[in-house]
Amino acid sequence: MLKMEEWLLIRDLYSQGLNISEISERTGYDRKTVRKYLQLKTLPEPQKRPPRPSKLDPYKPYLLEKINEKHYTAARLFREIQKMGFDGGETIVKDFVRTVRPKQGVPAVLRYETKPGVQAQVDWGELGTVEVDGKLKKLFCFSMILGYSRMRYVECTLSIDTFTLIQCHLNAFQYFGGCTQEILYDNMKQVVIKRAMKSSDSEWNSQYEDFFKHYGFIPRLCRPYRPQTKGKIENTIGYVKRDFFLGREFSSLESLNNQALEWLKRVNSSIHGTTHEIPLERFKNEKEKLNLLNQVPRYKVVKTETRKISRDCYISYLGNKYSVPYKFAGRTAKLQIFEGKFEVYVDYEKVCEHEILPGNCRVTRKKEHFKGLLSEILNENSKCKKSPHILLKFSGLEVEKRSLDVYETFSDGGLE
Structure with a gap:
């Protein structure tokens, strides 16, 4: 034409x-x-050729459904249809997702890159709700990313208190094998009580201040209302939601975090979209130059919670039951939780301790906690038999005593 x-x-x-x-x-x-x-008065319109069949055609309805349902990543959708039998490449999936996903404009920012070992970024993200001990609780995601290598660590939690924040830091440090010179946060109350113009002049959360001084790293605060200052971690939170959490099934918090570790193996071994390098490759061979943990003793962080001891001598924690000596049944106990276990105190007396069980609906029963309970119950029962509680008492019939003069009156013909 x-x-x-x-x-x-x-x-x-x-x-x-x-x-x-x-x-x-x-x-x-x-x-x-x-x-x-x-002979033509006008040039004819070009005829569009019918599109050629694509390997992706049978999977497009599924992809459209998932895209409309949640903001899944194209990489995750590619993995899902692979399991359904798709044998094409990832590029065709990304191109299709790009064309059908609604476009969203974002303001331009200037990217800031950090040198090896200098900075990590931390944030929380809310994932939804889960049922624990018959109650709905919010589920959160802790995320840390190393600024140079882009190595990630994520962990799901049921709380965002200072204890949990510090424990997640310890787990992340162990995962990376060290910590950076400084860590960047937003203005979360678990870190800073009152922010100053200069971060070092801020009033820190006392428990958190003790923690960062113990390991010697410097906390940094991003500028107010400028989440792009923490752009690396903000992207990670959204990525975790779309590429890992959405649509995932799990039986317990431990199950979810085990799945998260498997997910981390894959993403930390995949080419990063910004650096165009594999995070694990940039991280290993001491390229990240972290401060090693073996130079200081491990920080011990203790969390305190209150529990009511049931009449059958158990307390409940994270969906599992743990026995307590029977003489404390019905009392209020305090739990001191640290390093995967907890100690039980009643009136400042330590009565027992337990390792925290994985999963839920499990029971830990220590025989010594019930020793003597059966004999005590039998003794109480025998006392009841020996001295039964009498509700009513019937006395014998009494015959009325009358004077003989009364009978003589009746024998004489009765009273007039």
């Missing part, structure tokens, strides 16, 4: 007096073609 310029050229030559043969000779087009386009 001729273009608009070529059609106009043929018409112009014809208007100059050239015949079809001359126009054909000058333009190189066949005389039938010249005659055909001279």
Whole structure:
């Protein structure tokens, strides 16, 4: 089909007096073609060819459903349809998702890159709700990313208190094998009580201050209302939601965090979209230059919670039951939780301790906690049999005593 310029050229030559043969000779087009386009008053619209069948066609309804349901990543959708039998490449999936996903404009920012070992970024993200001990609780995600290598660590929690924040830091330090010189936060109350113009002059949460001084790293605060200052971690939170959490099934918090560790193995071994390098490769061989943990003793962080001891001598914690010595049944206990276990105190007396069980609906029963309970119950029962509780007492019938004069009166004919 001729273009608009070529059609106009043929018409112009014809208007100059050239015949079809001359126009054909000058333009190189066949005389039938010249005659055909001279007869047209307007240039016909090009006919679109029907699209060729694609390997992705059978999976497009599923992809559209998932895209409308949640903001899944194209990489995750590619993995899902692979399991369904798709044998094409990831690029075709990304191209399709890009065309059907709604476009969202974002303000421009200036990216700030950090040197190896200098900075990590931390944030929390809320994932939804889960049922624990018959109650709905919010589920949160702790995330830390190393600024240079982009190595990630994530952990799901049921709380965002200072104890949990510090424990997640310890787990992240252990995962990375060290910590950076400084860590960047937003203005979370678990870290800072009162922010100053200069971060070092801020009033820190006392428990958190004790923690960062113990390991010697410097906390930094991003500028207020400028979440892009923590752009690396903000992207990580959204990425965790879309690529890992949405649509995932799990039976317990431990199960979810085990799945998160498997997910981390994959993402930390995949090419990063910004650096175009594999985070694990940038991290290993001491490229990240972290401060090693073996230079200081491990920080012990203790969390305190209150529990009511049931009549059957158990307390409940994170969906599991733990026995307590029977003489404390019905009392209020305080739990001191640290390093995967907890100690139980009643009136400042330590009565027992337990390792925290994984999963839920499990029971830990220590025999010594119930030793003597059966004999005590039997003794109480025997006391009840020996001295039964009498509700009513019936006395014997008493015969009324009368004077003999009464009977003589009746024998004489009765009273008048």
